[in-house]
Amino acid sequence: MKFEPVIGLEVHAQLATNSKIFCGCSTQFGAEPNTQTCPVCLGLPGVLPVLNEKVVEYAVRMGLAVNCEIREKSILARKNYFYPDLPKGYQISQYEEPICEHGRVDIQLENGEMKRIRLTRIHIEEDAGKSIHDEAFVGKNESLVDVNRCGTPLIEIVSEPDMHSPQEAYQYLTKIRQMVRWLGICDGNMEEGSLRCDANISLRPEGTTGLGVKTELKNMNTFRGVEKALAYEIERQNEVLQSGGEIVQQTLLWDEAAETAHSMRSKEEAHDYRYFPDPDLLPVIVEKEWKQSIADSLPELPDVRRTRWLSNYDIPVYDVDLLNSDKGLSDYTDKLFGVVNDSKTAANWVMGDVLRFINDQKIEIHDCKATPDDLAKIIQLVEKDLISRSSGKKVFEEVAHHGLDPKKAVEKLGLAQVSDSGALDQYIEDVIQNHSDEVEKYLSGKDKVFGFLMGQVMQASKGKANPGMVNQLLRKRLEELKS
Amino acid sequence: MAKISDQDVEKIAQLAKLKITESEKESYRSHLEEIVSYVEKLNELDTDDVDPTFSVQQRKQVLRPDETKPSLPREDALKNAPSQANGFFRVPKIISQDRGES
Ligand SMILES: [Zn+2]
Numbered sequence: 001m002k003f004e005p006v007i008g009l010e011v012h013a014q015l016a017t018n019s020k021i022f023c024g025c026s027t028q029f030g031a032e033p034n035t036q037t038c039p040v041c042l043g044l045p046g047v048l049p050v051l052n053e054k055v056v057e058y059a060v061r062m063g064l065a066v067n068c069e070i071r072e073k074s075i076l077a078r079k080n081y082f083y084p085d086l087p088k089g090y091q092i093s094q095y096e097e098p099i100c101e102h103g104r105v106d107i108q109l110e111n112g113e114m115k116r117i118r119l120t121r122i123h124i125e126e127d128a129g130k131s132i133h134d135e136a137f138v139g140k141n142e143s144l145v146d147v148n149r150c151g152t153p154l155i156e157i158v159s160e161p162d163m164h165s166p167q168e169a170y171q172y173l174t175k176i177r178q179m180v181r182w183l184g185i186c187d188g189n190m191e192e193g194s195l196r197c198d199a200n201i202s203l204r205p206e207g208t209t210g211l212g213v214k215t216e217l218k219n220m221n222t223f224r225g226v227e228k229a230l231a232y233e234i235e236r237q238n239e240v241l242q243s244g245g246e247i248v249q250q251t252l253l254w255d256e257a258a259e260t261a262h263s264m265r266s267k268e269e270a271h272d273y274r275y276f277p278d279p280d281l282l283p284v285i286v287e288k289e290w291k292q293s294i295a296d297s298l299p300e301l302p303d304v305r306r307t308r309w310l311s312n313y314d315i316p317v318y319d320v321d322l323l324n325s326d327k328g329l330s331d332y333t334d335k336l337f338g339v340v341n342d343s344k345t346a347a348n349w350v351m352g353d354v355l356r357f358i359n360d361q362k363i364e365i366h367d368c369k370a371t372p373d374d375l376a377k378i379i380q381l382v383e384k385d386l387i388s389r390s391s392g393k394k395v396f397e398e399v400a401h402h403g404l405d406p407k408k409a410v411e412k413l414g415l416a417q418v419s420d421s422g423a424l425d426q427y428i429e430d431v432i433q434n435h436s437d438e439v440e441k442y443l444s445g446k447d448k449v450f451g452f453l454m455g456q457v458m459q460a461s462k463g464k465a466n467p468g469m470v471n472q473l474l475r476k477r478l479e480e481l482k483s
Numbered sequence: 484m485a486k487i488s489d490q491d492v493e494k495i496a497q498l499a500k501l502k503i504t505e506s507e508k509e510s511y512r513s514h515l516e517e518i519v520s521y522v523e524k525l526n527e528l529d530t531d532d533v534d535p536t537f538s539v540q541q542r543k544q545v546l547r548p549d550e551t552k553p554s555l556p557r558e559d560a561l562k563n564a565p566s567q568a569n570g571f572f573r574v575p576k577i578i579s580q581d582r583g584e585s
């Protein structure tokens with residue numbers, strides 16, 4: 001029997017706020033352990049949490065961007081469980097009435113088709129601290145706890161089980177990452193844990209619509225890890241079902257190094273989190289005016305821009321998706337498209353010279369000193385034959401480093417293309433004098449020698465001669481010698 | 484009168500990570516039964532047309548601007564910890580199996 005995988009993802013995104021969700025402690029990554037704590041996030045008795053308004057704004061931003069309904073009144077609830085990195089004994093989250101519900105995103109499949117993935121909900125919650133067991137300095141029967149991360153704001157984005165292959169899950173995750181980065185609400189860094197992903201997966205006979213027994217996969221720390229872990233689990237479940245076995249509902253921990261998943265010891269009983277509304281916190285109210293002002297502040301979204309580029313500019317889909325993958329890059333390119341004649345040439349410049357520059361320098365696009373206007377000027381200098389394409393590259397790097405005007409950079413580097421026929425004639429005469437043997441060969445009919453002579457003229461001009469004009473003038477001069 | 488079984492008491496104790504003796508079990512069972520019965524009085528009210536009360540406070544929502552404030556010095560944060568090491572809280576080893584969802 002053939003089985004179809006059914007996959008739903010839960011993605012946690014750390015919100016890029018300065019302070020924590022319920023207190024003023026910094027959320028900066030990488031601080032010394034337990035240096036970013038206070039009575040609120042340490043869970044000391046008698047303290048009161050106060051909700052960070054940016055957390056609500058960011059959650060609504062994401063909700064609107066993925067077509068969710070935004071609840072005017074949502075509830076913060078306590079999720080009760082004991083774990084040492086959760087000092088209060090409960091996590092403040094949302095349960096029955098989350099802030100965003102019923103959204104959707106479109107992902108692109110490998111065959112180029114779009115597929116819609118429904119979102120069940122997006123809710124806000126606080127992160128827990130970090131427990132350390134495995135480091136060399138931790139004793140055998142102890143764990144060490146760092147509370148810094150405790151109270152860092154998160155949104156949890158829960159999808160419907162609409163994905164049917166590891167590739168679709170990968171594309172979905174890529175899309176969520178693109179969205180949170182595009183909206184500026186999360187840096188999307190999976191390795192540092194700003195984006196985390198758990199997966200629910202089950203198999204069902206192909207052609208049926210029910211849901212089989214599912215397992216939950218955790219601890220996948222990279223995008224490829226998610227894809228590999230899902231492929232592994234699909235294969236495992238398939239083998240069990242093909243041999244007549246039954247899937248046991250359980251949580252599996254992905255071991256990235258060994259590329260295998262281990263079962264967490266099956267729980268003695270299912271968790272009972274006893275959610276209830278947090279009496280320390282009032283309902284979260286997002287009035288129409290606030291919602292509208294957040295909606296008005298949304299940037300043009302990636303899908304909208306993609307469609308606009310494809311209909312307004314003559315650029316291949318591949319280029320569009322590459323240039324649109326990151327908001328900074330996309331904004332840069334969009335400005336450039338606005339001021340150039342030939343968008344494909346402009347796209348090539350960004351995908352080549354610009355990307356190479358920012359990757360080599362390990363900088364963000366907004367730190368590149370060559371603005372889209374500067375680049376448009378450079379492209380124009382090349383179009384008008386005032387500099388060669390290869391000189392254009394040097395000019396771009398000069399401008400990108402030092403931020404000077406492209407024309408000044410051309411002067412500074414001495415790269416102005418020589419199109420003055422008097423100056424070119426002089427190079428040509430010199431080459432003809434110095435290479436009389438080759439000239440003889442040419443005159444006796446060996447046309448191939450022309451390329452050599454042409455190269456000599458270009459070299460004499462240190463590459464600055466306008467190749468088209470050299471070609472013309474040299475050919476003309478040689479023909480004169482024939483007669 | 485609400486009925487609380489021995490199993491209910493055991494489950495509650497387990498969730499609260501409490502160890503209770505057999506004799507305590509009966510005492511807790513009857514106490515819990517009394518408490519729940521008392522609260523059950525509320526069921527006599529007709530609340531069909533009343534919105535659920537999520538907060539007893541009648542205030543408008545209070546939000547905090549996203550501004551950082553100085554945190555506690557680490558010595559103070561760790562001061563009441565029964566055990567600490569290298570700037571961390573030190574606790575008995577907990578294996579991730581017991582971990583709740585986050
Ligand atoms: Zn704090």
